[in-house]
Amino acid sequence: xxxxxxxxxxxxxxxxxxxxxxxxxxxxxxxxxxxxxxxxxxxxxxxxxxxxxxxxxxxxxxxxxxxxxxxxxxxxxxxxxxxxxxxxxxxxxxxxxxxxxxxxxxxxxxxxxxxxxxxxxxxxxxxxxxxxxxxxxxxxxxxxxxxxxxxxxxxxxxxxxxxxxxxxxxxxxxxxxxxxxxxxxxxxxxxxxxxxxxxxxxxxxxxxxxxxxxxxxxxxxxxxxxxxxxxxxxxxxxxxxxxxxxxxxxxxxxxxxxxxxxxxxxxxxxxxxxxxxxxxxxxxxxxxxxxxxxxxxxxxxxxxxxxxxxxxxxxxxxxxxxxxxxxxxxxxxxxxxxxxxxxxxxxxxxxxxxxxxxxxxxxxxxxxxxxxxxxxxxxxxxxxxxxxxxxxxxxxxxxxxxxxxxxxxxxxxxxxxxxxxxxxxxxxxxxxxxxxxxxxxxxxxxxxxxxxxxxxxxxxxxxxxxxxxxxxxxxxxxxxxxxxxxxxxxxxxxxxxxxxxxxxxxxxxxxxxxxxxxxxxxxxxxxxxxxxxxxxxxxxxxxxxxxxxxxxxxxxxxxxxxxxxxxxxxxxxxxxxxxxxxxxxxxxxxxxxxxxxxxxxxxxxxxxxxxxxxxxxxxxxxxxxxxxxxxxxxxxxxxxxxxxxxxxxxxxxxxxx
Amino acid sequence: xxxxxxxxxxxxxxxxxxxxxxxxxxxxxxxxxxxxxxxxxxxxxxxxxxxxxxxxxxxxxxxxxxxxxxxxxxxxxxxxxxxxxxxxxxxxxxxxxxxxxxxxxxxxxxxxxxxxxxxxxxxxxxxxxxxxxxxxxxxxxxxxxxxxxxxxxxxxxxxxxxxxxxxxxxxxxxxxxxxxxxxxxxxxxxxxx
Numbered sequence: 001x002x003x004x005x006x007x008x009x010x011x012x013x014x015x016x017x018x019x020x021x022x023x024x025x026x027x028x029x030x031x032x033x034x035x036x037x038x039x040x041x042x043x044x045x046x047x048x049x050x051x052x053x054x055x056x057x058x059x060x061x062x063x064x065x066x067x068x069x070x071x072x073x074x075x076x077x078x079x080x081x082x083x084x085x086x087x088x089x090x091x092x093x094x095x096x097x098x099x100x101x102x103x104x105x106x107x108x109x110x111x112x113x114x115x116x117x118x119x120x121x122x123x124x125x126x127x128x129x130x131x132x133x134x135x136x137x138x139x140x141x142x143x144x145x146x147x148x149x150x151x152x153x154x155x156x157x158x159x160x161x162x163x164x165x166x167x168x169x170x171x172x173x174x175x176x177x178x179x180x181x182x183x184x185x186x187x188x189x190x191x192x193x194x195x196x197x198x199x200x201x202x203x204x205x206x207x208x209x210x211x212x213x214x215x216x217x218x219x220x221x222x223x224x225x226x227x228x229x230x231x232x233x234x235x236x237x238x239x240x241x242x243x244x245x246x247x248x249x250x251x252x253x254x255x256x257x258x259x260x261x262x263x264x265x266x267x268x269x270x271x272x273x274x275x276x277x278x279x280x281x282x283x284x285x286x287x288x289x290x291x292x293x294x295x296x297x298x299x300x301x302x303x304x305x306x307x308x309x310x311x312x313x314x315x316x317x318x319x320x321x322x323x324x325x326x327x328x329x330x331x332x333x334x335x336x337x338x339x340x341x342x343x344x345x346x347x348x349x350x351x352x353x354x355x356x357x358x359x360x361x362x363x364x365x366x367x368x369x370x371x372x373x374x375x376x377x378x379x380x381x382x383x384x385x386x387x388x389x390x391x392x393x394x395x396x397x398x399x400x401x402x403x404x405x406x407x408x409x410x411x412x413x414x415x416x417x418x419x420x421x422x423x424x425x426x427x428x429x430x431x432x433x434x435x436x437x438x439x440x441x442x443x444x445x446x447x448x449x450x451x452x453x454x455x456x457x458x459x460x461x462x463x464x465x466x467x468x469x470x471x472x473x474x475x476x477x478x479x480x481x482x483x484x485x486x487x488x489x490x491x492x493x494x495x496x497x498x499x500x501x502x503x504x505x506x507x508x509x510x511x512x513x514x515x516x517x518x519x520x521x522x523x524x525x526x527x528x529x530x531x532x533x534x535x536x537x538x539x540x541x542x543x544x545x546x547x548x549x550x551x552x553x554x555x556x557x558x559x560x561x562x563x564x565x566x567x568x569x570x571x572x573x574x575x576x577x578x579x580x581x582x583x584x585x586x587x588x589x590x591x592x593x594x595x596x597x598x599x600x601x602x603x604x605x606x607x608x609x610x611x612x613x614x615x616x617x618x619x620x621x622x623x624x625x626x627x628x629x630x631x632x633x634x635x636x637x638x639x640x641x642x643x644x645x646x647x648x649x650x651x652x653x654x655x656x657x
Numbered sequence: 658x659x660x661x662x663x664x665x666x667x668x669x670x671x672x673x674x675x676x677x678x679x680x681x682x683x684x685x686x687x688x689x690x691x692x693x694x695x696x697x698x699x700x701x702x703x704x705x706x707x708x709x710x711x712x713x714x715x716x717x718x719x720x721x722x723x724x725x726x727x728x729x730x731x732x733x734x735x736x737x738x739x740x741x742x743x744x745x746x747x748x749x750x751x752x753x754x755x756x757x758x759x760x761x762x763x764x765x766x767x768x769x770x771x772x773x774x775x776x777x778x779x780x781x782x783x784x785x786x787x788x789x790x791x792x793x794x795x796x797x798x799x800x801x802x803x804x805x806x807x808x809x810x811x812x813x814x815x816x817x818x819x820x821x822x823x824x825x826x827x828x829x830x831x832x833x834x835x836x837x838x839x840x841x842x843x844x845x846x847x848x849x850x
Contacts, residue, residue: 549715550793576712623719624793 034487037478040067045508048440048501050453051110051124054078055495058105060126060137065440065451065501066476068490076135076144077105077128079591085144087591089567089602091291093300097131097149098285106130108497109160109224112139113207117164117229117336117445121506123207125160125169132156134171134200136207138293141512145291148209151284151306152179152196152216158225160200163267164233164445169200169209172222172238179216179282179308189247193219196308197238199267208290213274213307215265217318218371219245221254222263223328224395229336229445232354234268237339239323239330243370255345259322259378261370262330262341264357269317270309278314279307294521296600312372319361320370321352322378329395333404333419334445338383340404342393349393349406351422353383384422389415394435395498397442399449399479405442407434407454414454414477416484428484430454431462431473439479440501448503452477452484455496463491472496513577515598522600524569529553534645541566543645547581547595548573549622552615555630556651559643562607562636568593568615571600582618585632592618607634658756658845667837668751668759672744674830678703679737681822684777686803688713689815699725700821701777703740704733720801720812721792722784732776739769756841763834770831778805 040046046064049071054061058078062071079086079095086095086103095101105128113123124137132153136146150156155174162169176193178184184192194216201212221242228235243260246253273279284306291298311318325343332339339352360366360381366374392410399405403425406415412433416426436455440448459473471491478485517527526532526544532553535542541564546553552570560566570583574597584592588605595601607613617628635641644652682700689696700707706727714724727733743765750758785802788795801811804818820828 549718574715576715627793 030486032485034485038066038068038476038488040064040069045504047504048448048451049504049507050438050440050499050501051112052455052492052494052496052499053107053110053126054493055108055497056106057494058107058128059494060107060110060124061493061496062142063492064504065453066488068474068476068488070493072142073493074137074142074144076126076137077102077107077133077147079103081591083594084591084601084603087603088593089604090297093298094144094147094289094291096289096300097133097287098302099131102131105133107494108157110498110500111160111162111169111443112500112502113166113202114162114164114444115166119441119444119446119500119502119506120166121502121510123166124500125162127156127159127171129155129157129174132159132171132173134160134169134209136209138207139507140510141293143291143293145293146207146209147287147289148200148211149286149288150198150211151286152177152194152214152282152308153198155221158222158238159198161225161227161236163227163236164229166202166204168212168267169202170225170227170236171198171200172196172225174221174223176219176221186247189219190245193245193247195220195222197222197236197265199270209288211286211303211306213270213279213309215270215318216308216310217263218311218373220260224330226330226332226339226443228354229332229334232332232336232339234266235354236265236267237330237332238263238265239327239341241326241328255326259324260326260343261375262321262323262327262339262352264319264321264339266317270314273309273314273317274307279309281305282308294519296515296520296522318373319357320373320375321357321381322367322375323350323352324348329393329406331396331398331404331443334398334400334447336445338419340396340406342396342406344392344394344409346393347388347391349386349389349396349417350378351383351386351404351419352381356383357381386415386417386422386424389417389424390427395437397437397439397452398447399439399442399452400447401449405437405439405452405479405484407437409433409435409457412456414452414484416479426483428477428486430456430475431489432456432458432460436496436498438499438501440503442501448501450478450480451501452479453499453501455492455499459491462489514575514579515596517571517573517575517598520571520598520600522569522571524567524602525600526569526571528573529647532647534643536643539564541643543568545570545583546573547571547583547617547628549579550617550624550628551647552581552583552617552628552630553647554645554651555647557631557645558633558635558652559641559645560607560632560634561639561641562610562634564607564634566605566607566632568603568605569600570595570603572597574598579621580619581621581628583615584618585615586613594619607632610634610636658848659754660756660759661841661844664756664759664837664841665751665754667833668747668762671830671833672747674826674833675740675744677823677826678740681826682707683821683824683827685819685821685824687817689817690813692813703823704737706730719792719794720799721789721795722801723787723789725784730780736773743769756845759841760838763838766831766834770827774805781805 048065050063050065052061060074075085111125112119126135132150138145153173154177157174159171160169176195178192197215199212200209220240223239225238240261242254289300323341325345327341328344329342367377368375390408390411394407396404396406417424434454438453454475456473459470462473474492476488526546529546533544572581572595593601613632682702684701686699697709750762785800803816
């Protein structure tokens with residue numbers, strides 16, 4: 001009886017313990033002084049700029065680290081009514097393409113310009129995935145200054161990645177498509193569909209982009225890419241999937257083969273072929289849009305020619321490295337010696353050796369051919385495999401201390417491993433299902449190695465609920481010690497894919513505060529209030545308007561008719577830091593403007609009905625901001641109200657009294 | 658009576674001190690407000706204005722202060738001439754080498770100094786008080802005269818006015834002149850005994 005009682009007590013105790021067991025929760029992951037590590041006191045600055053792709057919002061957002069504070073959204077491929085980007089006459093041409101004005105895109109990857117493999121902080125390159133384009137953002141003004149459309153391309157995904165000295169921005173196609181006329185049966189994929197890689201040369205001084213040449217490859221999906229470094233300087237690497245060349249139900253058909261490829265491309269060799277005239281000029285059409293910072297005006301030019309090199313005609317420039325199961329990330333370590341392929345369906349991470357690759361190429365140690373391109377033997381170029389890293393490896397960044405950090409989508413974690421020994425040394429959960437990750441400088445020769453940020457695909461319960469549509473979730477980890485430590489969890493805008501981080505010290509002191517009005521070369525600048533005027537040419541009305549605290553001049557305008565095309569060229573005469581003015585007019589279906597000090601921006605307005613149209617400054621500029629307003633009188637077409645305008649003493653009807 | 662060696666040397670030193678007026682500003686007015694974390698400043702040179710004059714002008718229109726323009730100051734033309742002449746006279750005193758001339762020269766300095774400060778003060782008074790009656794911001798009884806020297810709070814702005822490098826040298830020149838006059842006078846009294 002005593003025994004029975006004892007067993008009962010023990011049994012109940014065991015049950016209680018079982019119920020006491022819980023799944024690991026987020027709270028238990030946060031340790032130490034996380035708050036102190038991310039607290040940036042008022043008056044202090046963040047240590048890093050974090051440029052984060054906006055995904056489906058088509059923009060680039062700028063965060064400060066370690067605070068996770070959003071500092072700015074830079075409009076790139078999508079219109080931005082908030083400041084008039086894509087709506088003002090000056091910026092409309094930026095979004096021009098051969099398919100007309102496209103006001104949105106899907107922005108995935110970013111790269112900061114490099115000098116000797118290190119971030120120089122001059123420009124930021126951004127890709128548009130949907131309508132293939134590459135943009136250049138000036139990191140002194142944080143403005144999009146150039147957008148280049150890519151012909152012979154679809155799904156500009158393995159883009160924009162750089163060579164070590166920003167010689168080229170490389171942009172590869174995710175979708176293979178027929179070159180030229182696309183009107184062919186989809187089932188003719190194998191004969192007609194091609195992948196292309198565009199080499200965009202970058203002007204050393206001004207950063208201007210130009211398509212130097214394109215390399216045509218067999219039809220497959222070029223997923224991601226990276227330039228070599230140091231010893232592998234002359235090379236570029238792409239991950240591929242769908243080397244099965246399926247054109248339907250890729251989910252199954254493109255996962256059939258045990259291995260796809262990492263494409264190793266010797267771009268120096270290709271350059272030689274170009275110099276010796278091996279390329280073929282092909283007629284194409286693509287838009288090249290450039291924002292001239294002097295005239296403050298964008299121009300869109302349609303270019304008609306591109307130089308194309310076909311892989312089948314030129315040898316010794318491309319090699320295929322077998323890589324398990326539809327690799328996604330393709331990352332090169334800071335020494336340039338190791339290439340990490342992340343087979344997203346594989347349960348291991350293969351790491352390839354650049355030394356072994358060059359030796360195998362020299363020894364012609366090939367396994368076979370893929371459309372005439374030599375295929376390397378997996379074993380002979382392999383440095384080793386990271387065993388059991390987790391599930392669904394996607395991308396790898398580096399800390400510069402000999403470790404790789406790989407994001408694991410399926411097992412929702414970051415795994416830290418030793419590049420030499422290939423041993424997993426640490427792992428931390430992410431919330432939830434991490435896509436890209438970013439270590440500031442973690443893709444360059446010189447990583448800053450202090451933090452890693454996880455950009456997740458699923459948010460669920462991370463923040464206060466906001467209906468079915470949620471913000472995206474990011475987590476910041478301190479990686480300065482042996483163990484990764486979660487120190488911050490914060491929501492992000494758009495859908496971040498890849499990001500770039502850079503020490504604030506490289507950029508912050510070069511940031512433009514205002515534009516020198518004396519250097520304003522805008523065609524419609526108004527140099528001082530006395531020059532303010534309204535000029536009619538047919539049914540076009542140009543309003544030369546000035547804005548200064550706290551009035552717009554002229555602020556009374558009469559003699560404008562229904563159907564007139566009215567252009568408000570607003571010049572902000574201020575020459576003081578952070579005194580922008582805004583401009584908006586009633587019933588304008590267009591947008592509003594933000595005009596920075598010393599800048600001229602134009603807003604078009606076509607009044608549809610007679611009436612009184614108030615306009616005003618939309619950016620609270622001063623104590624008398626509410627007084628910064630005026631009227632446009634619109635009369636029926638054909639009426640004889642004369643054109644009059646003015647302000648104060650010169651306002652119509654005032655002087656007559 | 659002839660000057661002492663010290664007296665003669667002091668002439669050269671005073672002239673060199675005054676020469677700094679062409680190398681550095683005389684006066685520095687600093688302004689601070691919550692919206693201007695870096696502060697604003699204006700430097701007064703013997704023949705020019707420096708610093709954030711345009712920004713200050715932009716702000717002053719709220720309270721109806723006149724805008725500040727270099728062209729409005731005749732002082733920038735005649736002050737350099739006066740100082741040059743004064744320095745030239747110093748050389749004459751040096752050559753003539755007489756105590757009496759030294760005293761006159763020092764007396765002249767005091768006159769120039771007093772007149773300059775009076776002139777400066779009246780400009781500040783004028784700017785601070787001669788306000789546009791139509792100004793958007795009007796605070797009854799409020800004037801905006803910056804201090805000649807020292808600190809003052811005016812609405813959301815704090816103002817600090819003080820000599821700049823050349824101003825200190827100018828003051829130094831005055832101190833040297835006073836001390837040397839006293840020294841020369843003592844010496845001559847001793848000699849008279």
